[in-house]
Amino acid sequence: MRKTKPIRIVAMGKYLPQAVSSAALEEKYELPKGWAMKYSGVENRHIITTEYNGLMGAKAAQQALEKAQLTLADIDMVISGNGTYDYPIPNQASIIKALLDEKNQYPVPAIDIDSTCLSFVTALDMAAHLLNGENYKNILIVSTEIASKGINPANWETLTLFGDGAAAAIVSYDESADSCYFKGQQFTYSEGTHLTIIEGGGNKNFFKDHPYDPELHSFKMQGKQLLRLTKQKLPEFIEKFFEDTSYTLNTIDAIVPHQASKLGLSLFTKRYQLKPGTVKETLRKYGNCIAASIPLTLLDAIEAGSIQRGDICFLAGTSAGFSMGGVLIRY
Amino acid sequence: MRKTKPIRIVAMGKYLPQAVSSAALEEKYELPKGWAMKYSGVENRHIITTEYNGLMGAKAAQQALEKAQLTLADIDMVISGNGTYDYPIPNQASIIKALLDEKNQYPVPAIDIDSTCLSFVTALDMAAHLLNGENYKNILIVSTEIASKGINPANWETLTLFGDGAAAAIVSYDESADSCYFKGQQFTYSEGTHLTIIEGGGNKNFFKDHPYDPELHSFKMQGKQLLRLTKQKLPEFIEKFFEDTSYTLNTIDAIVPHQASKLGLSLFTKRYQLKPGTVKETLRKYGNCIAASIPLTLLDAIEAGSIQRGDICFLAGTSAGFSMGGVLIRY
Structure with missing residues (x-):
């Protein structure tokens, strides 16, 4: 068994722009009524009006700091874990940090980690490795995503599936708490790189050389091939992930999956005969928010009381790349 | 003093596209003869013809693997540390990994770390934290950059300064070697975020909403303000970086700085009365290759014999954000 590490998610925050119901979306783009819910499983998502990644991320981060009763003075690193961004240069974490209170007083390092939809999970894993109670006591992780810009309205599947939003978490080294980090692991299957x-x-x-073209500049997914690859690789991923832990998918308290798609979400529950309620879902209310989906879902479950201190939680999902990855923690 | 960690850069590789002399560049863009060397300190740089980030990165990585006599089977993570990229999605590391030999046999995790010009340094620092001789024995870091696309030819300063190229390093946990990692540290000064x-x-x-416009879609730097901020923050950064080590800038063997600019490079030497040859330079022959500059310069110094096993090396620089960061190693 691996050694655990006394890592604790001490507080989280979120920011969601304006809500857009599926009914409104269907009307705007002349889709059949009920299409979004039926095929994408999404009833509502949030879409930016004037917001940008940095702004949403900073608002989520500031909320997390307030809840934790911390300021930037207490933070040893700001990690932005995103697939989308405000500018090609500089990195997103610098933009977020520059919008936080006391930004100029504390030269906290700001770095980006990108494993697309798994970016929050990878950032949490990296933070768990860095945190030591000495030079790294508290790390702020922010996932802020704008999916709506990279959507081709002619592609109903992605048009109805995705949403915008941000979530943040403060992760600390805390030997006095019961919380811990068990492990993190990711597999990148290059067969699916271009899916x-x-x-x-x-x-x-x-x-x-390539002016804006909704086909070229929007997110494309080969849904069927992706689902086939996911089904094929999931057993190996789950087996290898849990083999050096004392848990299985059936003995943990909560699975917080990436809200990839309706069919993707059902894979876990179907294959592993999980207790109802184990798999946390926000797809219906937020859509797929890229890397922000997992922390938004975690925060929702915490606020609803369906994840409590002491619960063994598996934050996991798939991402473009094609990757499967997860982190196992005691919340 | 901090504990050291037995981390060793076991092999490196590089890829450089076609060479373009400053004379050729000056002729093409009708600049005064000698302008590039005089103002940017660059005599030659390399510019892609048909290459892309992934291709250059994979070539550099494959070379590093061959030199180390390793294959993808031995690698526990592929980290891409870049400021530029082939696609907004997926991440660059997945694109690089998908171009390596045996890519489909080994589902090695592929993640990106972006702190713009410091991305290689941050990736090395993260790798040093992950490597433990157990589940992380060898990590492949790749920095592959195409600066030439994001250049406005009307801006002579950036036109003559930047170059394209890639470098890769295999970093291993090796208790039998004399090599080690001392520390890594970064400061992000939000006063300079938009410089x-x-x-x-x-x-x-x-x-x-914004069709291609060389002004909007090219790299802009406010050189004077940047240099002023660098001068202002450098003493604090150097002091804080070295305060918990047993070294100073004057007792280490080599400084491998980001090849930011002619004036930027001279700051170190001028301020700290360093021995000639301590600061490694490739600006003249490669230009500023964003995050690839530091590993390209390290590899050049190793190949020239000016950095040898046992040498104490400080890999450091500035980056958009605005950040200063470094890693101290015994090579």
Whole structure:
């Protein structure tokens, strides 16, 4: 068994822009009534009006700081774990940090970690490795995502599935608490690298040579192939993840999965005969918020009381890359 | 004093696209002869023709693997440390990994770390925290950058300063070697967040609403303000970095700085009365290659014999954000 580490999520925050119901979306884009709920499982999502990644992230972060009764003075690193961003340069964490109170008083390092939808999970894993109670006591992780810009309205599947939003967590080294980190692990299956992609907007199809085209500059996923690959690799991932722990999917208290899709979410429950309520869901109310989905879902479950201190929680999901990854903690 | 960790850079690799001399660049863009060398200190840089970030990164990585006599089977994580990228989604590390030999046999996790020009340094620092000789024995770090796409030819300063290129390093946990990691530290000074930026191409000035414009979609730096901020913060950074080590800038063997600019490079030497040869430079031959500059310069110094096993090396620099950061190792 691996040694545990006294890591604790001490507080979380969130920011959600304006709510947009599926009924409103269907009307706006002339979709059949009920299409979004039926095929994507999404009843409501939030979509930015004037917000940007940095602003939403900073609001979520500030809320987490207030709840923890901490300020930037107490934070040893700001990690932004996102798939989307305000600017190609500088990194998103610097933009978020520059919007926090007392930003100029404390030169807290600001770095980005990107494993697309798993970015929060990877950031949490990295934070758990860094935190030692000495030079790293508290780390602020922020996942702030704007999916709505990279959506092609002609693609109903992604149009109805995705949402915008931000969540933040303060993770601390705390030997006095019962909370702990058990392990984190990720697998990147290169067979699926091109199954989820935004083809334009980077150096490969640079915007100078490729003017805006909703096909090229929007998120595309080959849903069927992705689901097939997920089904194929899930047993290996789960087996390898839990083999050096004293838990199984059936003995843990909560699974906080990436809210990838309706079918994706049902995979866990179907395959592993889990107790009802084990798999936490926010897909219906927030849609898929890329890397912000897992922390938003965790925070919702904590606020609803369905995850409590002491609960063994598996934060896990799939991401573009194609990766599967997770972190196991005692909340 | 901090405890050291038995971390060793076992092998490195690089890839450079076609060389473009300053004379050729000056002729092409009708600059006065000698302008580039005089003002940017760059005589030659490399610029892609058909290459892309992933391809250059994979070539550098494959070279490092061959030199180390390792394959992907031996690698526990692929970290891409870049400021530029092929696609907004998926992350760059997944693209690089998918171009390596045996990519489908080994589901090695692929994650990105972005602190712009300091990305390699941050990735090395993170790798040093992860490596433990158990589940993390060898980590492959790749920095692959294409600066040339984000350059406004009307801005002579950036036109002549930047170059493209990639470098990779395999970093291992090795108790039998004399090599070690002492520490890593970064400071992000939010006063300088907007001094270096590419304003367009992210969500803030999305390409749907902002068609390509060399002003908006190119890298801009407020050179004078940046240099002033660097001068102001450098003493604090150096003092805090070395205060819990048994070294000073004057007792270490090598400084491998980010090749930010001619003036930026001279700051170290001028201020700290360093022995000639301590500060390693490749600005003249490669230009500023964003996050690839530090590993390219390290590899060059190793190949030239000016950094040898046992040497105490400080890999450090500035980055958009605005950050200063470094890692201290015994090579």
